[in-house]
Amino acid sequence: MSLTVKNISVTYNSINQSNTFTSGDFISGHVILDVAKDTLIQLLSVKMKGKAKVCWTEHYGQTTIVYSDKEKYYSMERFFVLEDKTHGDFEMLNDPSGQPYSSVVAPGRHVYPFTFQLPQQHFPPSFKGSVGKIVYALEAKLERAMRVSSKDKAEFHYVPKPDLTVPELMAPQYGTKDKQMKLFTSGSVSMRINIEKMGYYLGEGLKVLAEVQNNSSRSIKPKYCLYEKHSFFAKGKRKLHTQDLLKEEGEPIEPNSKKTVTKVLSIPPSLAISILNCKILKVEYRLRVYLDVPYASDPEIKFPVVILPPQPLSDPKDIDFGIWKQPAESNMYLNPPPIAPQAPPLHVVGTPGQFGASYPAPPHVQLGASGYPAPPLGQFGPDSHRSDPSAPPPYQDYQLYPQFPDHPEKS
Known part of the structure; x- marks a missing residue:
């Protein structure tokens, strides 16, 4: 973190004692920015995302092979400040009075509130294993001219709704x-x-x-x-x-x-x-x-x-x-x-x-x-809400285990 930007952080508010979220819930929080002097911001955003990732290595004699893959579920980004608005779609957030946020911030602490709604689809729950994980997180990002961008991330625990219709x-x-x-x-x-x-x-x-x-x-x-x-x-x-x-x-x-x-x-x-x-x-x-x-x-x-x-x-x-x-x-x-x-x-x-x-x-x-x-x-x-193309496919779209000809399945 530079001498000008003392700190950037993202936090969220719990909605229950177990501190979990499920499909359709609203998650609210704040991006907190501390600066030491007047600062010109090119971009200040908050993103909610969910993805799965696996990665491990295997050794074959002198050769080491890395096996990795990832699966993205959703990514929603909203902007408090965005100077370059010429590319892509974006959603701007206003301050509590309904006015756009200024790209120049004075010395001190600045708090930017936000709210997201989780998609209605059934996604896999949060998980961390030996070589793989499923993570849902909020990420704050700050960009300034001729400076390395600053980021902060806060993970939240997602639990799907139970479905007893099967x-x-x-x-x-x-x-x-x-x-x-x-x-x-x-x-x-x-x-x-x-x-x-x-x-x-x-x-x-x-x-x-x-x-x-x-x-x-x-x-x-x-x-x-x-x-x-x-x-x-x-x-x-x-x-x-x-x-x-x-x-x-x-x-x-x-x-x-x-x-x-x-x-x-x-x-x-x-x-x-x-x-x-x-x-x-x-x-x-x-x-x-x-x-x-x-x-x-x-x-x-x-x-x-x-x-x-x-x-x-x-x-x-x-x-x-x-x-x-x-x-x-x-x-x-x-x-x-x-x-x-x-x-x-x-x-x-x-x-x-x-x-x-x-x-x-x-x-x-x-x-x-x-x-x-x-x-x-x-x-x-069965997942009957696949309106979002980023949602994972229904179970019947793929087998329980990918069929590998040289690696028979194990029970």
Whole structure:
């Protein structure tokens, strides 16, 4: 910063206790400029923007290759001062009295208020991962003649509105698995797993019902693992990060017995919301249910889990999800989301693979290697508001994973 311009900063006002914003919200703030003497300004602006970016390096012997890509969602710039108005479209802001701002500012502090409205489209939520991020920010910019421009940026946290209109999010899922024992263990085991739905809120309980038939010669134990998958894509490459989030186990099931066990796993409140509508990065979750069999490979079933935005109050009478945990001054969710339509259960058989291209239409379909149902359209449902060309495409416009011929998909 020069001796003339002591400081430039941009701030915004919170609208709720969680300090988050969603589609359609208004975000207001100020650009603050401190100068030491009379200063001639060529440009003073504030911009609101959202974009995703991934970047990582890989080493091949002596060669290092950088893989990077980005996806822009929107960029809106408004000007307090603009001397050169001959190029492009621009939107000028006036002072509180309705008069244009002067391009010459006196010594001291000057405050420039602004207000933006976030687009109505469903964008991916704010996210920061190991080699990728989704950032929404306000940026102030100052330009003067023969001087390096000065900038300041303030990031804000964007959370999309929940969309429960996709029936599959609230539909039950179930799967079955049989295994014949060999070598040190004889007999067979089988399990049938049921979970209540696919979509869960942060902090909500994930209930797992397991029917286990142990016809083997050894005791077996059901185990549960919830893990996350972060996938990053650039230049035809995929970088994958997986991490176990929680592990729990049930009581042993004795040989030649059948037992039905129920386990409730608490979704950690610190997890990132699922991201399924970004071309260059994905945030996904899986529930892995398996039987711990001594001296043999463990039979397992995997289920997709979608983490939704904020948790509704769990009052049984609120079946329309009409009461939301928001402070009185919040305008994040002015209307309750619609009640989710009923749908047939999703059936997973054997060891599931990747998500399929779409949800299975008929009930109780026996799925093969691509045993997972597809993630919801858009963020958590079809996007019916794509009037803005900068908005991300609906989910059906692209596959969950780009198809790379030399890099097979991982589950």
